[in-house]
Each structure stands twice: as C-alpha cells, then as structure tokens.
Amino acid sequence: MSATIVARLASASAVRRAANVCVRSTSHFHQRLVLPNLIRLYASKSYPPHTIIDMPALSPTMTQGNVGKWAKAVGDSLSPGEILVEIETDKAQMDFEFQDDGYLAKILLEEGAKEVPVGKPIGVYVPNEEDVGAFADYTLDEAISAAGGKPASAPEPAAAPAATVPASAPAAVPSAEPADEPEAPAADRILASPIAKKIALEQGIPLKDIKGSGPGGRIIKADVDAYKPPATKAAPTPAPSTTGAATFEDIPISSMRKTIASRLTSSVQTSPHYYVSSTVTVTKLLKLREALNSTADGRYRLSVNDFLVKAMALASLQVPIANSSWLEAEGVIRQYSVVDVSVAVSTPTGLITPIVKNAHAKGLAGISKEVKDLGKRARDGKLKPDEFIGGTITISNLGMNSAVTSFTSIINAPHSTILAVGTTERKAVEDVDGGIKFEDVITVTGSFDHRVVDGAVGGEWIKAFKRIVENPLELLL
C-alpha cells in the first residue's frame, strides 16, 4: 500500500531549511531536541510542501510522552523559540519550543494523547500560509506512510488518530494513486551519482528499483547501501512493530545497574589493576570441612567459601598493605588493622557485596552463619546501608559454576584487593615417591591496586593466602 512518493523537493531552499534546522541549534539541550526529531521534507502530488513534526526527545532518556496543551492552533504562525505544545513525560512537564518559521497546518495528535513514542508524527507545518487549508483532511496514516512505507497498524495506541483513520481511509486511497503516477515518467531518466552507479553495478542491483533520496530524486550511495535487503524489507511492513520486537528487546536501565556501571567503571579507570594467580591445593581443606560438618549436628554447615574468607582475613593480617585504602584527598593510605570482608553476592537485580565484619576475629561457624544471612537478605533486598557500604577487602567466588576455572575481578573501590575464586578441579600431581596422586585444586586470582600494593607485595599476600589454605590448621593461629 505504501505510496512511494518521490522526493521531489520544491526548491533548493527547502533543502537548506532542513539543514538549517539542525545547524541553528546551539544549546546542548536543544541539539537533542532537533537532531533526532526526524524532520523530513518532501513534496507529494496531492499536498503542498510541508514538514512533519514528530514527538521530540526533550531529554536524552525520553522514549515517549503525553501530548499536553497545544499552544498554537491550526493556522497560527510559528517563529523560532515559540512554544508549540506542552509535553509531559515521567512527571516532567516540558515545553516543546519549535525552531522554525512557518504555519501550523495540522495537529495530528490532540491534547491528551498518551504514551506517544519519540519520533511519531504529532503535527504538520507549512512554509506558506495559504497552504494551511490543504491539510484539513491530512491523517496520521498519511504522515507515517510518507515517512517510509509503514502504514499505521491497529496496535497504535493514540485514540485520536484511530478515530480519524477509518474516516479518512477513502481519502488516503485516492491520494496514494496519483502519487504512484510520477514514478512512471521518472523511470526513463534515472539520476544517480557516479559512486552509486559503481556500487549498484558491482552488487548487481538494478538502478530503477532504487528510490533516490538525493536532490531531484537522485540516487546516492546511501540509497544503494540501504537497498541491500530488498525482498525482506517489503514483507515485514504490514507489522513493523512485531518484527522489531523479534530481533531485540530493550531493557530499561535500572538504578541498580546504573550504580554498578558507574562504580565499576570508575574503579577500573582510577585504580591501576594487576592480577596475581595461584593454584591452591584444597585437599586438606576439603577434608577438614568434611570432618567439621560431620560433627556439626545442625549448628552450622561450612562451605569452602567460609574457609576462604577466614584465610583471606588472616592473610590480610600478615600482609596488611593489601588490606588498605588509597585516600587521595586525605593524602594517606589507610591501613586497616581489622579485616571486613565484602562477599560478592549475585541477586536478581544485580551484584551486591554485603560485609562480614571482623572476619579475622570470627570463627568459621560465625562467618558461615553471617554469610548465609547476609546473602539471603541481599537477595530479598533487605540490607541496611552499613551492611554493604564499607569493608576492607573483597572476595568474589564463582566456584559454584563448574565451568569457571579462573577469572579476574574488578576491585571494589575503595578497597585495594579483590580475590576471584574459581571452581574446584581435580588435578594429577606427582607424589613424593614418584607416583601420581590426585589433588583438588582451586585457581584464585587476586586483583590488586598498584597504587597501594606493589607487585611483590601482592605476591606475598597470595603466598600467605596459599599457605593458610593448603595448611588449614593455620586458621587456628
């Protein structure tokens, strides 16, 4: 159905106008307003030269808005800087200031139209006052089809255009037919740029099938490039919204994601990270765990992570430089004498790190209970701020994921160290008497902030950690 309207621009000045609209905007705020506004300029057989006004993006994050009061009526003159219509989005009331000269020819969406997506046509303006009357029956459908062959389908939410669509369907059809005619005479003289001709020749695309978007209907390189999937483009036009949904889904950025994004980005960009890996034998640790759990009687249930948290705490007491914070503004490196271990927990909404305070002084059962409780409350979203803000060192354990042998973590500012723990693997190692025995090993990778922890010191910390884990009775010391 889409009426292919050849872009036959009335005059060179019309082209200039489109360019001017973009150039004239100087404010940061306004640039956003004009550029994605998709103000298209075209002339069709049945309508005089006009421009479609789309729902503008009045803020960088705006995706849709409600149409409020139109400050101008059909026939009113528009000058740059005048408020055209009020838009409301997400509790924000905004004035849409139009930036061009002309006369308002048609209001496509009246006051009260809700949830109009950015880019959807809301009105039409014309450069000449006498052309205003020609748009009395202009419909939203025609505006959309003029934009690029996507006829408005039933799902369009706005009530006003839905009411006008059935009434003007007969009007739309006759206007489509005369628009088809100019194509025939235009076909015998195809204007195309040399590069467009070259590319079309190489691709085997017949020029007569390409719609020209350059001046006077000239085919330019961009048109040839855009022509590449011809057959598939025609098919989905009846239901453009559903096709779009199949290829991607837009998940709005939640505040948790924003927080994670900003914190981790700033951490990576500010602290010079370096990584130290170590393969740690945990055979003895696993045996100790089994032994302790067997006599637990329900008082506790230790996990490997609990041992590692404690081991980290003790290693941090032995190498306190890794348990410090770079505090630039205060001009100090704060070396903590206690170890508060932040344990990375994955929740449905995102990553959070509740803290086990004084892990160096707590017993394994205490650590175990606390980690379980904090983890549960983190997933329920019930943590108090002092339970996740702070800490002196972090552990991130992906051991439950059997595919992750090792990984690196991003330091949780303002800490200087984070330990990334991989899964347990069974490795064959040489035995003391020349034979082969099997050991359970875990690969841990520590990320250190080089501003605080030098390479050798990082290595020392890992060495201390390894020593404690491989001889778990050192936890008693």
Place this chain on the structure above:
Amino acid sequence: MKSLGARHALASHRASVLRVFLQGYTVDTTAPSTFSVRRQLISSTPSNQKKLYDLEIYVSKSLSPYFNLSFEDYLFKQFPAYRSEHTSCTELPKKVLLLYTNHRSVIIGRNQNPWREANVQSLRANNVPIIRRKSGGGTVFHDEGNANYSVMMPSKEFDRDEHALLLCSALNPVLSQKREQTLLSVNERHDIVDQDARKVSGSAYKLQRGKAYHHGTMLLNSKLGMLSKLLHHSPDGGHEEVEGPGVQSVRSPVSNIGISNEQFTDAIIHAFKEAYTSARDNTLKIRYVDEDSITKEEAPDINKGIEELQSWEWTFGSTPKFLHRFSMEDSTPAVSFTVVGGTIADLESDLPEFAEKKDSLVGIPYRGAEVASQIDSKFWKQRLLRAI
C-alpha cells in the same frame, strides 16, 4: 594592571572551583523492600569533584499555596536559561532552592483532571482549595505538616534523582538521631521512601529550554487521615466515574518522617550548602519572603500568577475533554456529561430530569452551582452541587 590582592583572589577562587573534593556527599540510602531498588551514591563524578554553583536560597514564610506557587513560578521565570553548552569557567552556574509550606490544600499536576483526582465534594465540605500547578505528575495533599522544596538548575544539569538523594543523605542522620529506624532512599519512581517502602516524598518536574526545576513534598507531620479522605473518591449514594485523558496519579502508601519544619529546613539548607558551595564561601544568603516582603518590582508578576492560580479557568476550565458519568446506587447509569474546555458540550441520560433540560445544560460552564440551578430534582441538585 590587576592588583596583587585581586590576582590572588581570582587565583584562589579558581583553585577552589578546581580543587578535588573527596566525595562531597556520600549518600547512604536503602529501602529494604522487595519492590524498590536501593540507590547507593558513593561518588557523583569519577573524579570525585564537587560541582559548585552560585546557590541562592529562599524560604517562604507565607502559608498561602497561591503565593508560594506563584513565587516559585516567578523565581523560575527569573532563572537564566543556560542555552550555550559552554558555560564560562569563572562564572558558576546558578542553582536556586526554595522552601515553602502551604496550609491545607490539594495540588494537582499540570495535565490532570481535578474531578478524577480529588473528591471535590469532600474538598468543598472541608473548605480545602484545589490548585493546579505548572509541573507534571500527580496529585498531592499539602498541609502545615508537609514541607515543600523546589530546586532550579540549568537544564543540562537536570537529574531526577540528584536532589532527592541529597535530601536522603541530609535527613538520614537527623532521623537516626531520634533513634528510629527510619532510613530514607529513592525508589525507581524517583520518590523518597522510608525503610518500609512507604512514600514520604513525591516529586514533579518542569523543563524549559535552558532551565529546569524539580520540586517535591516531604511529609513531616501531615494529617494523613485527611489526605485519604480528600484524595480518595467515596461514593455518595451512587457512583461517579471520570473518563478521559489526563495524567493519572499513582497511589502509594504514605508515612510521616516525624521531624519539625525547622529541623527539615535546617537540614536541607545545610546539605545544599555543603554539596554545592565551596567550604570557604561565607557569602551564602538566605532570603525569607512572604506577601509583604516582596519588592515593588516583583509584585505585579507574582500577583498576576496568584490570580491565574486562583482562576477557575486555569484550575478546572483547562481540563481536556472528558466524560463524567454518574450512576445510581444500583449502578444503573444516570447521566453522563461531556465536558470540553470546562463547559458542557453534550450530555446523555435516560432520566427525564436531564433529558428535558439538555438544551439549557449544554453550553454552560461545568460548575456545580450553575449545573444544579438548571435541574429541578432536589436529589440531583444536591448531588451535582457537591460533586462538580
């Protein structure tokens, strides 16, 4: 040639602007609830630099919602429109904070339908004015236990959450001192909620080219029972329904935070001062305003604003076309009015008392007294007088 003293002053001013402040405000917020997300603002910019402004603070001593909203509008009109992307490095951008409290009133958003949002009957019975503000969003109930704040900023600085988070960080220490478990945070709808996810503050915004404002409420010691009565519709021997466009309010359970107006004002002013002005700047002046203290130059615009806010045309007459349906107790439809621009454009009814009077009703302003005067039936006279 600049004097040594002047050069030094300029250099130190520049230095104070460029100095790195460690995490000018560290905001700890949490809302332990399964439905809201915790906002944790550790550092606002990667370089930990405090953004400085030319901060102006106004505190209104008037309780008149008309004066306060008009004054707010006036301040916004006076606020410079920052159109250029490159603001001068020596001149700080402006930020205005206005604090005010209104006596009992219901304030609806710019694009709302007052008949839908509030229980007009209750309002009238309790002599509570209904006022339409200039910013978007939903309906709120104001009384002297509710404090309002308004922050104006250049439009490119516009952020829905920044000042709400600042408020949380300013109030949480005050609240924890009372040894209550109140911890405020900002939820996904940009509202400030307490630890039980009850709303204590709602926000609304207005953006224009170059400038924007964010204003919000804060329930300190508000009479919440009254709020419920005035904002919720209650059937009065029948049902009423409003059909039409207009922003619908999102209802949330609410709660007071229980501090005094003075404590609130002090905490906010202190927080803004700390966050947005240099530590060494002692020039911050707070201007206290009310109807008597505005200048002769300010008065005409402010008074004009007051008149507009009080006018029926602005509050009720500017509502976009809607349908107001009335039905009987047994839900049979009685009459439905189509109201356009505040006047009755059409009415539909099977009841003779309306059908007969259709000609005299169509075209009159949709005001209780006028509509009621056209009807003979006593029952309907009463009902319409209270409902419209």
